[in-house]
Amino acid sequence: MKVIPHLQLFLTLVFLSILILFLDNLHFLALPKTALSYITTPIQFGLYSSGQTAGKQFYFIFSARFAAKENKALKEQLAELLSENARLRRNLSETESLLEQQETLDPRVYNLVSARPIGLDRYLKIDKGSRDGVKESQAVIFKDNFLGRVKQVSEKTSSVELTTDPDFKLSAFSINKDGKAKGILIGKFGSEILMDKILHEEKIEKGDLVYSEGTEGFLPRGLILGIVGEVFGNETQVFKQAKIKSVFDIRDLELVFLMSD
Amino acid sequence: MKTLIVVLVLLSFLQVTLIPLNLVLLILILRAYLYPEKINLYLGFFLGLLISFLDSQTLGVYSLAYVFFIQIIHIFRKTPFALHYFVIIPAIVLILSLNRIFLSVVTGSSIQLWPQILKESFLIIPVFLFLKIWEERFVVKPEVKIRL
Numbered sequence: 093m094k095v096i097p098h099l100q101l102f103l104t105l106v107f108l109s110i111l112i113l114f115l116d117n118l119h120f121l122a123l124p125k126t127a128l129s130y131i132t133t134p135i136q137f138g139l140y141s142s143g144q145t146a147g148k149q150f151y152f153i154f155s156a157r158f159a160a161k162e163n164k165a166l167k168e169q170l171a172e173l174l175s176e177n178a179r180l181r182r183n184l185s186e187t188e189s190l191l192e193q194q195e196t197l198d199p200r201v202y203n204l205v206s207a208r209p210i211g212l213d214r215y216l217k218i219d220k221g222s223r224d225g226v227k228e229s230q231a232v233i234f235k236d237n238f239l240g241r242v243k244q245v246s247e248k249t250s251s252v253e254l255t256t257d258p259d260f261k262l263s264a265f266s267i268n269k270d271g272k273a274k275g276i277l278i279g280k281f282g283s284e285i286l287m288d289k290i291l292h293e294e295k296i297e298k299g300d301l302v303y304s305e306g307t308e309g310f311l312p313r314g315l316i317l318g319i320v321g322e323v324f325g326n327e328t329q330v331f332k333q334a335k336i337k338s339v340f341d342i343r344d345l346e347l348v349f350l351m352s353d
Numbered sequence: 354m355k356t357l358i359v360v361l362v363l364l365s366f367l368q369v370t371l372i373p374l375n376l377v378l379l380i381l382i383l384r385a386y387l388y389p390e391k392i393n394l395y396l397g398f399f400l401g402l403l404i405s406f407l408d409s410q411t412l413g414v415y416s417l418a419y420v421f422f423i424q425i426i427h428i429f430r431k432t433p434f435a436l437h438y439f440v441i442i443p444a445i446v447l448i449l450s451l452n453r454i455f456l457s458v459v460t461g462s463s464i465q466l467w468p469q470i471l472k473e474s475f476l477i478i479p480v481f482l483f484l485k486i487w488e489e490r491f492v493v494k495p496e497v498k499i500r501l
Contacts, residue, residue: 095428095431096424096428097389097427097428097431098391098394098424098427101391101394101395102394102420102424105394105395105397105398105416105420106417106420106421108398108416109398109401109413109416109417109420110413110417111413112402112412112413112416113411113412113413113414113417114413115412116411116412116413117411121412125406125412128406129406132366132406132407135366136366136369136370136407139366139367139370139371140370140371143370143371210370211369211370211371212370212373213369213373214373214462214465217369217370217408217409221409243462244409244410244460246409249409250409251409258463258465259462259463281467281468282465
């Protein structure tokens, strides 16, 4: 009785794997990979689009279940909103000055390359690669919203590290009528975004927009990173934190844009 | 065998587009547990290549991991207690975790086991039973002959 079964085959396959790994690292397999991607990319895109469509259908079923509860809550909210409307009119002049400040952010005129999402696991996969001029660390945006940065690039596809990724870190600031708050944006569990290291005296509230500082170099200042969902922190602590919600659900996007120099 | 290959190829596409779980590796190591045959190593190698390509990783990374983990299962299968349920589940959870750690190290990204490992762990018993029933009931074995 052999101690290690199929040892010869195992060693052969390990050797072949290492050989292929080596050859691919030297880009010797670029041509067959590119040829094969003409077949696989449409299949991946088709599957991803079908998944999106199916997901939307299921979402409708689930959301219908909560529609009655939501309707009741919305009626209560409407009553509150009517009374709040009067207060909001008073604050209109302040809001106008805030809007002016938001509009004075750097003018954003960049070369944008469009790309289609073809998969989403930890990273968002897009159908543009090094052949289309995609480089690592390029910013991926939709409208004025920052979605993530290019992590890995192959010939025809790229992987985008999203803002929710645990490896993601970015300096950011939020602004409202009372002032500005600076912090570090970090991804949590692949599904949440947290703004950390906000000084206690800095003003941040639920509903404030969060923008990029642009100090990292790969993206400009003033791109929208999300909206403040919740602020938490004790008076005894030096820093407070805020939970940030993305403006767009990445699954709803048909097209994203890569920002070149 | 053809059906299994078609299913595994389809699952490879699903794994990299819609369902971020290691479904292919899970099926391969469970099959290696049930039937420690040479074909498992071949399947691990070729499906590893396919997934590396679809996942835009360097070719050979997944093949190396899959072949290695399948061989570990083949060796582990020879121990007398290997087929007990209380041994199978932790062993496979360990293999799936090691696979994620290996790929994170190779690609230079941080190790993220949660919550995928939990989801994959819930799939172990259903996939194991499905594979067992499928292979026993619907796959014709060459050694089975009717005596007249």
